[in-house]
Amino acid sequence: MSQADLLDQDPVFQLKGSMLAVTILELVHNDLERLDRQLAEKVAQAPGLFQNTPLVLGLDKLPAVETAFDLTELMAVCRRHGLRTLAVRTAREQDVAAANALDLPILPPSGARERAIELAPAQSKPAAKPPEPARATSKIIRTPVRGGQQIYAAGGDLIVLAPVSAGAELLADGNIHVYGPLRGRALAGVKGDSAAAVFCQSLNAELVSIAGVYKVAEDLRRLPHWGKSVHVSLSDEMLNIHLL
Amino acid sequence: MAKILVVTSGKGGVGKTTTSAAIGTGLAMRGYKTVIVDFDVGLRNLDLIMGCERRVVYDFVNVINGEASLNQALIKDKRIENLSILAASQTRDKDALTTEGVEKVLDELRQNFDYIVCDSPAGIEKGAYLAMYFADEAIVVTNPEVSSVRDSDRMLGLLASKSRRAEKGEESVKEHLLLTRYNPERVIKGEMLSVTDVEEILAIRLLGVIPESQAVLKASNQGIPVILDDISDAGQAYSDAVDRLLGKDVAHRFLEVQKKGLLQRFFGGRE
Ligand SMILES: Nc1ncnc2c1ncn2[C@@H]1O[C@H](COP(=O)(O)OP(=O)(O)O)[C@@H](O)[C@H]1O
Numbered sequence: 001m002s003q004a005d006l007l008d009q010d011p012v013f014q015l016k017g018s019m020l021a022v023t024i025l026e027l028v029h030n031d032l033e034r035l036d037r038q039l040a041e042k043v044a045q046a047p048g049l050f051q052n053t054p055l056v057l058g059l060d061k062l063p064a065v066e067t068a069f070d071l072t073e074l075m076a077v078c079r080r081h082g083l084r085t086l087a088v089r090t091a092r093e094q095d096v097a098a099a100n101a102l103d104l105p106i107l108p109p110s111g112a113r114e115r116a117i118e119l120a121p122a123q124s125k126p127a128a129k130p131p132e133p134a135r136a137t138s139k140i141i142r143t144p145v146r147g148g149q150q151i152y153a154a155g156g157d158l159i160v161l162a163p164v165s166a167g168a169e170l171l172a173d174g175n176i177h178v179y180g181p182l183r184g185r186a187l188a189g190v191k192g193d194s195a196a197a198v199f200c201q202s203l204n205a206e207l208v209s210i211a212g213v214y215k216v217a218e219d220l221r222r223l224p225h226w227g228k229s230v231h232v233s234l235s236d237e238m239l240n241i242h243l244l
Numbered sequence: 245m246a247k248i249l250v251v252t253s254g255k256g257g258v259g260k261t262t263t264s265a266a267i268g269t270g271l272a273m274r275g276y277k278t279v280i281v282d283f284d285v286g287l288r289n290l291d292l293i294m295g296c297e298r299r300v301v302y303d304f305v306n307v308i309n310g311e312a313s314l315n316q317a318l319i320k321d322k323r324i325e326n327l328s329i330l331a332a333s334q335t336r337d338k339d340a341l342t343t344e345g346v347e348k349v350l351d352e353l354r355q356n357f358d359y360i361v362c363d364s365p366a367g368i369e370k371g372a373y374l375a376m377y378f379a380d381e382a383i384v385v386t387n388p389e390v391s392s393v394r395d396s397d398r399m400l401g402l403l404a405s406k407s408r409r410a411e412k413g414e415e416s417v418k419e420h421l422l423l424t425r426y427n428p429e430r431v432i433k434g435e436m437l438s439v440t441d442v443e444e445i446l447a448i449r450l451l452g453v454i455p456e457s458q459a460v461l462k463a464s465n466q467g468i469p470v471i472l473d474d475i476s477d478a479g480q481a482y483s484d485a486v487d488r489l490l491g492k493d494v495a496h497r498f499l500e501v502q503k504k505g506l507l508q509r510f511f512g513g514r515e
């Protein structure tokens with residue numbers, strides 16, 4: 001290698017952090033024969049399930065009393081079924097020794113990292129549990145709602161990604177969104193939620209109602225909002241219509 | 245695999261039977277083994293339009309009731325080789341059609357035909373329901389007027405929710421819009437909806453536009469499907485529609501007011 005090369009400050013690498021999705025095989029019994037058989041069954045059900053799939057071997061769930069075992073043999077079993085061991089997750093002394101002997105990286109046992117994060121002072125409060133799935137109760141309709149059809153979203157929002165024909169009726173305990181022309185009837189907040197709203201891409205409705213307060217086509221047609229993209233809400237027992 | 249095609253509309257008198265006869269004939273002329281089935285029990289007229297009314301011995305209901313075999317009831321068209329007709333009964337009431345009966349007959353027809361064209365009666369009652377229930381594809385016949393568009397819209401709702409495909413959660417019935425009795429002059433005067441208006445309201449693929457034409461009445465009086473009148477505007481428009489149904493990309497014609505021919509301008513022309 002020449003002198004010039006050694007002095008060159010141009011970086012030859014970059015360090016990047018990343019979240020790698022990796023399969024973890026958590027061993028709960030030290031029984032390599034059964035493992036071999038059960039892996040074979042899994043692969044038979046879904047051929048091609050594992051193809052040189054990177055793997056972390058989780059040994060931290062093994063009962064402490066379980067006899068020591070052959071890490072080399074365990075890796076061989078995994079490899080036979082298409083799983084390539086990247087690292088071992090363990091804290092047991094004899095396993096750490098075995099992994100070191102094979103020059104295999106060692107990861108802390110599962111749960112250990114979470115605890116470490118909790119202890120870190122810089123860390124803000126752990127992310128709260130995902131909020132109650134309010135969205136799970138909203139109903140999404142992707143095909144046109146035709147005259148004579150009625151759709152009700154109980155306990156949530158109704159989202160329509162298609163035109164709503166004259167003679168069709170949309171009902172929701174929550175909001176109604178129509179990404180298309182609204183030519184039929186839309187009744188939001190049918191159980192009395194006055195904070196509910198109606199959104200549509202083109203207001204051509206026969207009727208719009210929020211918590212029982214409504215306007216019919218004859219009223220709507222006179223407004224400059226007719227045929228436009230609007231947001232309809234309720235305040236002081238009056239329907240407010242705003243252009244979007 | 246045989247395809248079941250329903251010609252439907254909701255509204256009566258829009259041109260369903262005219263269309264069933266024309267499209268069925270067009271498919272057969274292109275080499276597909278085709279049968280046109282009249283579901284309008286009590287008001288049969290497909291056989292009249294096809295010019296085979298005198299050859300009807302057994303009908304659809306006879307086959308359902310086991311009074312005749314399908315072979316006995318099928319009428320082979322005299323002009324077109326691959327074409328057959330299954331007539332409706334003139335005497336029975338609509339309840340003569342049952343879901344199981346219709347399914348049995350359609351299953352048997354599937355064995356021997358490429359296309360089964362079901363001519364639906366008007367309305368959204370039993371006969372119309374059974375005509376569309378088993379369909380793979382639907383031609384929704386619509387006239388350019390508000391009430392017809394409304395009825396077609398309702399029918400599209402039924403196809404999307406009450407057909408067998410919808411009930412079984414299979415791929416939905418393929419929908420085609422056929423605008424018939426289209427009169428560009430009246431569209432310009434604002435007396436009729438335009439193609440764009442109707443397409444926008446129904447939001448389905450446009451299979452064709454059939455102009456209002458003297459040729460239709462003339463053909464039906466003679467018992468000849470209008471598609472066989474290949475110099476007429478309506479005949480050509482139906483021909484294009486059949487090509488599009490088979491996946492060909494054909495430009496739409498007869499959408500604009502026709503320029504008057506030289507002779508018409510000299511002798512018959514207004515203005
Ligand atoms: N394109 C057209 N131009 C002129 N008249 C038509 C056209 N299509 C249908 N008609 C006429 O309209 C009437 C109803 O047609 P028909 O096919 O029997 O309708 P349906 O089966 O929907 O009741 C018939 O008299 C027919 O000749």
Ligand SMILES: [Mg+2]
Pocket residue numbers: 260261262284364365
């Ligand atoms: Mg008819």
